[in-house]
Amino acid sequence: MARMKFLCDSERCIECNACVTACKNEHEVPWGINRRRVVTLNDGAKGERSISMACMHCEDAPCMAVCPVDCFYKTEEGVVLHSKDLCIGCGYCFYACPFGAPQYPQVGNFGSRGKMDKCTFCAGGPEADNTKEEYLKYGANRLAEGKLPLCAEMCSTKALLAGDGDVIAQIYKERVTRRGYGSGAWGWATAYKTGSSV
């Protein structure tokens, strides 16, 4: 079984934010919530690079470990999902997440954050696949349709890769070899306790 991962090649990312837009549109993500975002480091300076970031679906997911109601679960493909029925909106996963993935519809509103929302790797939630209930809570379930996450699928420079961790690491490795340099797979050391080398 494939182990799903994201990899952002920061040498290729041009900060077009199409992945952010695609994600918002595909899942009809509410106003104020961004499951994916593009962060530009050293903006306008030497060594500027942009990285598209969302939930990395960590190996040993901190959100899963700290959740007081144990609402997270991991699919066979390593995708970290959660149940909005169980979530109490306490914010613990947000404190623990190294990537700022958990989002809340009402941040700053008297501790009543509402149900947490985050990137699902386009894999929906605990409800039956591709049902209306699943779509309303978690968005589209592209994985169940045999498709990969839309953010990576429609990335114009193919900076953002999503899919089997071994395959995307191999693609990245070949790129690094061909062009002679690479800046590492952002977040991999933190999320998977490994670099991009296969």
Place this chain on the structure above:
Amino acid sequence: MRLFHLKRTIWAVLALGVMIAFAAPQPAAAQQVPADEAALLQQLKGGPVTGRVSIPDVKSSVLIQPQGREWRETLEGPVKSFGGWLLLVTVVVLAAFLAIRGRIKIDSGPAGRTIERFNGTERFAHWLTAICFIVLGLSGLNLSFGRAVVLPIIGPEAFASLTTFGKLAHNFLSFPFVLGVLLMAILWIRHNLPNAIDITWIKQGGGLLQKGVHPPAGKFNAGQKVIFWFVVIGALTLAVSGYILMFPFYVTDIAGMQLAQLVHAVAGVVMVAIILAHIYIGSIGMEGAFDAMGSGKVDLNWAKEHHSLWVQEVRARGAGDD
């Protein structure tokens, strides 16, 4: 000719530079941590990596905040084991104390006459705080230990509903709780300033360990003064750290909230342990003690044994006796 040599030298130097520059990530990849990321993380000394985002949410400009892992490890490791052990030890010590010392009786027997110890306002402040604290304490413990203890018993759906209700209660009852503590502080602070009598009381172990030993004490003995100051300072700590968490990003960034959560958890569990001891001595641990906060009127002999100086003071004012 010389120019050609110079050019070659420059190219060689450049090539060497490029090799050094770009060779670095590859051996680092073999060490399983990408060199750039490792270098940047090291440069930031584990702090967050922040950039710029085009979406109107400044918080999302933090790309990676590695200290999230430290918060998780601290909470799941030392904080939870400290809390669990502290509560366990407290309960065991109290049970052992009851088994060995037994219930502390009124040595000279009940007098049958009573003296007013706490008036309505004082009891209101106490019970307002007490009821809030019980709910706050239980919902707090549920948030920390419920997943391991309660969830397997009642199942995920019931546990999520219970915890949602507990979280709401925890948030809203914090306000009357703080009010109650403020009231108690105003009412009792002048009786809780440490003085010389406390030293004698402490030296004699408050008379807790031996029968028939009753060191003199005013309205509050040294033990009660310790509880008072723990409650005031503990509640202040809990209120400050709690309101930081209740209003995310109003006062502090995520690092501040992680620290506030740890402070809140430790202060909370310490307060629960102290209040367990307080509840014990105010109910099953000592005959006649509950009346002080129950009816507000205590037995005269109980008062003479435990708060001799206070009885003298009240009598000098010519009040209190029924």
